[in-house]
């Protein structure tokens with residue numbers, strides 16, 4: 001299945017996708033606090049910080065205030081420290097980011113404690129609108145079950161980044177997350193999944209209805 005075909009297929013079952021946020025700093029903060037927690041917890045923090053979140057506001061918080069602000073997402077000390085470093089990086093580099101290569105920004109982000117490849121790519125894609133495919137546990141799992149035979153994350157990235165632009169890659173990451181959260185969990189719910197007839201694992205799980 002082509003990258004465009006896969007995107008169309010996921011879109012057909014989930015409907016239109018909204019972009020993460022128009023505010024790059026909000027994307028950066030949420031890319032950190034979403035680590036190892038459910039998206040619902042991020043939404044709870046988003047609601048409580050609505051109208052307040054900015055680099056200046058966060059920088060002025062004490063550690064205790066910052067930890068309390070992100071408490072629903074857990075790991076407050078580690079995530080708080082990461083947010084402080086990322087906020088400093090953002091304030092220093094926001095205007096310069098557009099002049100740099102993708103790899104240079106990614107390398108700089110990944111020097112910050114708590115920012116791994118996945119978080120860096122989420123920031124590149126949704127905050128700075130670079131055409132990056134975010135590889136994560138959901139994408140590896142779903143693509144593998146669908147029958148794609150990628151042997152590395154680089155192969156996955158090359159396949160999708162070679163055909164899709166920023167908007168499409170952003171939509172695809174959301175659609176993969178939605179699919180993983182709804183049906184393609186660690187224990188897949190193939191019998192409920194509307195993608196089953198197009199998916200290798202789902203097709204194999206369907207009951208054989210032929211007679212004779």
Ligand code: SF4
Nearest residue numbers: 184190193196199202
């Ligand atoms: S059919 Fe099953 S394996 Fe395929 S995407 Fe749906 S839940 Fe995952």
